[in-house]
Amino acid sequence: MAKALQWIKMGRKLLLEKAHVEGIRYYDVYRREGGYRSVEKALKTMTQEEIVEEVKKSGLRGRGGAGFPAGMKWSFIAKPEGVPRHLVCNADESEPGTFKDRYLMEFIPHLLIEGLIVASYALGSNATYIYIRGEYAWIPDILEQTIAEAKANGFLGKNILGTGFDCEIYVQRGAGAYICGEETALIESLEGKRGNPRIKPPFPAIKGAWGRPTVVNNVETLAAVVPIINEGGEEYAKIGVGKSTGTKLISACGNINKPGVYEIDMTISVEEFIYSDEYCGGIPNGKRLKACIPGGSSVPILPANLLLKTAKGETRYMNYESLSDGGFATGSMMGSGGFIVLDEDQCVVRNTYSLARFYRHESCGQCSPCREGTGWMEKVLLRLEKGEGKLSDIDLLWDIQSKIEGNTICPLGDAASWPVAAAIRHFRDEFEWHVTHAAEAQTRNYGLAHYADPIHVPA
Amino acid sequence: MSDTPLFKVTIDNITIEVPAGTTILHAARKIGGDVAPPAMCYYSKLEGSGGKCRTCLVEVSKGSEKDPRPMPKLVASCRTTVMDGMEVKNITSPKVVDARASIVEFLLLNHPLDCPICDQAGECHLQDLSYEHGKDGTRYEFQRRTFKKHDIGKYIQLHMTRCILCYRCVYTADQISDKRSHGILDRGDHSEIATFIEKSLDNDFIGNVIDVCPVGALTDKTFRFKNRVWFLKPMDAHRDCPTCSGKVTLWNRGDEVYRVTARKDEWGEVEEWICNDCRFEKKKTSNWVIEGPRLIDRHSVIAQGHYAGKIGLTKPTETFSAVHHGRQPKLLMDIHSVSEVNQTNIDLSSINGPAHSNNFNVNKY
Amino acid sequence: MVQFSEEKLTKVKEIIARYPEGKQKSALLPLLHLAQDNFGGWLSAETMNYVASLLQIEPIEVYEVATFYSMYNTKPVGKYVFEVCQTGPCMLNGSDQIIDYISATLGIKPGETTADGLFTLKTAECLGACGYAPMMQLGKHYREHLTKDKVDTIIAECRAAAAANN
Numbered sequence: 001m002a003k004a005l006q007w008i009k010m011g012r013k014l015l016l017e018k019a020h021v022e023g024i025r026y027y028d029v030y031r032r033e034g035g036y037r038s039v040e041k042a043l044k045t046m047t048q049e050e051i052v053e054e055v056k057k058s059g060l061r062g063r064g065g066a067g068f069p070a071g072m073k074w075s076f077i078a079k080p081e082g083v084p085r086h087l088v089c090n091a092d093e094s095e096p097g098t099f100k101d102r103y104l105m106e107f108i109p110h111l112l113i114e115g116l117i118v119a120s121y122a123l124g125s126n127a128t129y130i131y132i133r134g135e136y137a138w139i140p141d142i143l144e145q146t147i148a149e150a151k152a153n154g155f156l157g158k159n160i161l162g163t164g165f166d167c168e169i170y171v172q173r174g175a176g177a178y179i180c181g182e183e184t185a186l187i188e189s190l191e192g193k194r195g196n197p198r199i200k201p202p203f204p205a206i207k208g209a210w211g212r213p214t215v216v217n218n219v220e221t222l223a224a225v226v227p228i229i230n231e232g233g234e235e236y237a238k239i240g241v242g243k244s245t246g247t248k249l250i251s252a253c254g255n256i257n258k259p260g261v262y263e264i265d266m267t268i269s270v271e272e273f274i275y276s277d278e279y280c281g282g283i284p285n286g287k288r289l290k291a292c293i294p295g296g297s298s299v300p301i302l303p304a305n306l307l308l309k310t311a312k313g314e315t316r317y318m319n320y321e322s323l324s325d326g327g328f329a330t331g332s333m334m335g336s337g338g339f340i341v342l343d344e345d346q347c348v349v350r351n352t353y354s355l356a357r358f359y360r361h362e363s364c365g366q367c368s369p370c371r372e373g374t375g376w377m378e379k380v381l382l383r384l385e386k387g388e389g390k391l392s393d394i395d396l397l398w399d400i401q402s403k404i405e406g407n408t409i410c411p412l413g414d415a416a417s418w419p420v421a422a423a424i425r426h427f428r429d430e431f432e433w434h435v436t437h438a439a440e441a442q443t444r445n446y447g448l449a450h451y452a453d454p455i456h457v458p459a
Numbered sequence: 460m461s462d463t464p465l466f467k468v469t470i471d472n473i474t475i476e477v478p479a480g481t482t483i484l485h486a487a488r489k490i491g492g493d494v495a496p497p498a499m500c501y502y503s504k505l506e507g508s509g510g511k512c513r514t515c516l517v518e519v520s521k522g523s524e525k526d527p528r529p530m531p532k533l534v535a536s537c538r539t540t541v542m543d544g545m546e547v548k549n550i551t552s553p554k555v556v557d558a559r560a561s562i563v564e565f566l567l568l569n570h571p572l573d574c575p576i577c578d579q580a581g582e583c584h585l586q587d588l589s590y591e592h593g594k595d596g597t598r599y600e601f602q603r604r605t606f607k608k609h610d611i612g613k614y615i616q617l618h619m620t621r622c623i624l625c626y627r628c629v630y631t632a633d634q635i636s637d638k639r640s641h642g643i644l645d646r647g648d649h650s651e652i653a654t655f656i657e658k659s660l661d662n663d664f665i666g667n668v669i670d671v672c673p674v675g676a677l678t679d680k681t682f683r684f685k686n687r688v689w690f691l692k693p694m695d696a697h698r699d700c701p702t703c704s705g706k707v708t709l710w711n712r713g714d715e716v717y718r719v720t721a722r723k724d725e726w727g728e729v730e731e732w733i734c735n736d737c738r739f740e741k742k743k744t745s746n747w748v749i750e751g752p753r754l755i756d757r758h759s760v761i762a763q764g765h766y767a768g769k770i771g772l773t774k775p776t777e778t779f780s781a782v783h784h785g786r787q788p789k790l791l792m793d794i795h796s797v798s799e800v801n802q803t804n805i806d807l808s809s810i811n812g813p814a815h816s817n818n819f820n821v822n823k824y
Numbered sequence: 825m826v827q828f829s830e831e832k833l834t835k836v837k838e839i840i841a842r843y844p845e846g847k848q849k850s851a852l853l854p855l856l857h858l859a860q861d862n863f864g865g866w867l868s869a870e871t872m873n874y875v876a877s878l879l880q881i882e883p884i885e886v887y888e889v890a891t892f893y894s895m896y897n898t899k900p901v902g903k904y905v906f907e908v909c910q911t912g913p914c915m916l917n918g919s920d921q922i923i924d925y926i927s928a929t930l931g932i933k934p935g936e937t938t939a940d941g942l943f944t945l946k947t948a949e950c951l952g953a954c955g956y957a958p959m960m961q962l963g964k965h966y967r968e969h970l971t972k973d974k975v976d977t978i979i980a981e982c983r984a985a986a987a988a989n990n
Binding site: 638639640641642643644645646654655656 | 885
């Protein structure tokens with residue numbers, strides 16, 4: 001009985017509950033299913049401050065990766081007299097392993113637009129922009145159609161619902177640059193420039209797009225505003241655990257039976273998420289779990305043993321706190337929710353090389369540690385992967401990443417460093433094997449080795 | 460201005476009061492000496508510059524009197540303003556010293572070791588930076604980055620391999636010249652300064668990009684390979700120029716003007732921008748009113764050729780003949796008796812384009 | 825001569841109007857997309873100069889942006905561009921083999937275009953379809969869960985479409 005109840009609780013969905021309703025992509029069905037209630041409630045019965053307060057109470061943390069409390073971010077926005085403010089929706093989803101926002105926008109786009117209207121009202125944004133990655137080339141059509149429907153029904157445009165609030169939402173496509181997911185680079189790109197992150201301060205909340213106060217939020221964060229307004233911040237905060245409130249979209253990929261986007265309420269264990277049929281459905285072909293990058297490519301990779309249990313021997317859960325339990329030494333991060341599973345046939349060196357190549361490719365080249373360091377790491381990793389490395393290369397890699405981390409303008413430097421650091425930290429013997437058994441490493445992979453062995457927990 | 464509050468800031472244990480809004484770098488420069496962090500991309504006269512090279516990173520060990528928490532990461536001192544009661548560590552922080560050494564390593568990673576043939580040698584900020592903050596050798600074992608060569612006109616020579624992407628020349632073109640035709644193309648480690656379509660940079664004041672370039676990426680084509688800067692004598696001079704202040708530094712050897720640059724302050728920054736005409740077209744002593752030797756930091760290699768230094772060294776009186784009881788030094792061998800290069804009758808500065816051995820092959824002509 | 829149609833020019837105006845007055849440069853990315861789609865799938869210097877004139881900015885500002893973003897082609901490409909993702913999650917699911925297969929089938933290496941000008945093969949970094957790996961972008965859309973058979977079908981499809989258009 002207890003188990004059954006728990007099961008119901010786990011099944012709680014706030015964002016994707018209606019995602020499979022036939023025709024939910026269109027206004028009529030969405031509205032019939034209760035859509036746009038939050039706009040009515042917010043615009044007609046709440047002040048801007050009350051909405052911000054409600055979001056604060058909800059404990060909603062930014063879903064883009066950094067996990068910064070959304071309500072707090074909203075409260076920072078400067079309100080100088082006579083200067084327009086802007087809300088910008090970050091739909092530049094580019095973190096390897098992450099494809100949740102795409103799912104939301106493709107299947108239930110009205111949810112995003114609804115959240116955007118409420119947030120625009122709360123922040124006083126009369127012109128709101130959705131910056132979407134350029135490769136999602138078909139999605140702007142969907143969003144623009146959605147916006148047109150909302151407008152035709154009086155939820156956008158002039159004098160929304162007779163409240164006197166005007167709001168337009170525009171969609172801008174990026175053109176292929178991971179860095180534009182960083183909020184200040186995104187703003188630069190929105191202004192028609194190269195996606196070079198700005199040097200902070202000033203923060204966007206003071207001086208953002210076109211020098212005006214700006215808030216940049218992730219798609220999922222803004223969609224979550226809808227249930228928060230509908231049910232109240234306190235109700236929302238009851239879902240989940242600790243500071244991980246509400247639900248989180250997880251995009252699961254890699255070596256699993258059922259890759260896809262899942263909405264979880266952050267009370268389930270990592271093990272259940274991987275193996276239960278409700279979610280990833282286990283690993284194909286009876287292979288064993290070797291490693292996992294639980295929150296998008298930038299977060300530390302963990303070997304199976306540290307993934308399923310913390311260093312203290314406790315069960316690891318799918319939430320902000322538990323995933324980061326143990327810090328970088330033995331933990332990882334929730335990040336953007338891009339859950340990448342590696343089975344026993346995968347090579348961690350090759351995977352790390354692939355990610356290093358990604359970060360080199362995506363570095364904007366503005367600051368020296370990132371521009372030069374990412375390319376250097378890629379070259380050393382390729383050498384190791386090809387069996388041409390030296391044992392000292394491993395220490396060299398460690399040193400390079402430590403010199404990039406924390407010394408760059410934007411977090412891309414950290415994002416490039418962490419995967420390399422974690423791979424060496426946890427899989428050092430696999431790296432060494434690529435040097436000591438260079439020829440063999442070209443014909444087979446290191447395999448599971450001891451990476452799933454239970455970890456000794458000191459009493 | 461008088462109502463700007465003064466903030467107390469302590470850098471490397473030295474306390475100073477500066478107006479609110481001052482950056483850590485400027486506060487440190489006020490103290491001077493080693494306390495001032497090196498800056499490769501920041502340029503006080505170019506709006507928006509700085510923050511990119513990361514050589515000026517410092518540790519803020521105390522945020523302010525109000526909020527004494529230290530800052531979690533090293534910060535770019537050129538773009539971080541001081542707070543009242545802030546405590547900063549520059550050379551007293553092992554973290555900073557270590558980080559700076561690694562930044563130097565990153566900057567040199569793909570930088571060619573062509574100082575021996577680089578016109579910037581001797582006045583190159585990257586050379587100075589490496590000597591002062593770098594480590595011996597490199598750990599980079601891969602081929603260095605190269606770029607397709609671009610010709611950007613008769614005035615300016617571009618060596619992209621030497622560029623450290625400080626963006627100063629981009630800001631200069633934007634803010635000093637009337638029009639920008641060059642910029643940063645491509646992305647990441649392939650970013651390059653270029654014009655995209657072959658185009659010469661010749662709009663007025665564009666020559667200033669040479670002066671702001673911290674390395675030998677942008678050099679004066681009219682001076683190319685003509686002489687080493689430390690063999691030249693910098694002289695302050697001026698002329699009545701209709702477009703700019705006309706206040707320049709001439710780089711002479713004897714009476715020959717080898718090149719003209721803007722005057723630079725102790726941080727290597729241009730004091731007043733000069734026009735292309737002054738820089739590239741006025742290469743005769745008679746074009747100028749000479750004011751006297753330029754004061755050069757005595758630690759600079761350029762100071763070796765002359766005796767007026769920052770601290771006011773005067774010409775030594777103990778010359779050879781003075782200490783040898785009037786005996787004149789004896790010429791052991793006149794180089795021109797064995798070499799055709801550098802003939803005294805050939806005016807190097809008036810050779811069109813880079814000097815070449817052909818220029819001295821007298822038999823040929 | 826590079827010139828948008830009247831209908832496209834109306835679209836240009838509409839795009840520029842999305843941004844604050846005097847900030848027309850903001851329309852650069854959308855305009856470059858429009859221009860690339862309109863003028864042969866790539867951005868020639870002439871095209872970029874045209875876009876610069878529409879926005880009243882210096883041509884270099886356009887070049888800087890066009891070369892920064894990976895989706896803009898500053899060199900001519902084939903009629904069909906296969907952009908195969910090779911990052912982490914796709915690699916775990918065999919993107920390398922797909923790239924090799926396309927390469928062998930079309931006889932071109934990544935970055936090259938077939939002699940008939942029909943196909944260009946490119947490798948791409950994460951396209952945000954990790955759960956549907958391996959995948960590639962073809963024009964406006966994604967082709968996901970790629971297999972060798974599927975690649976064959978796609979190539980045949982493109983050939984047929986090209987033949988039909990000729």
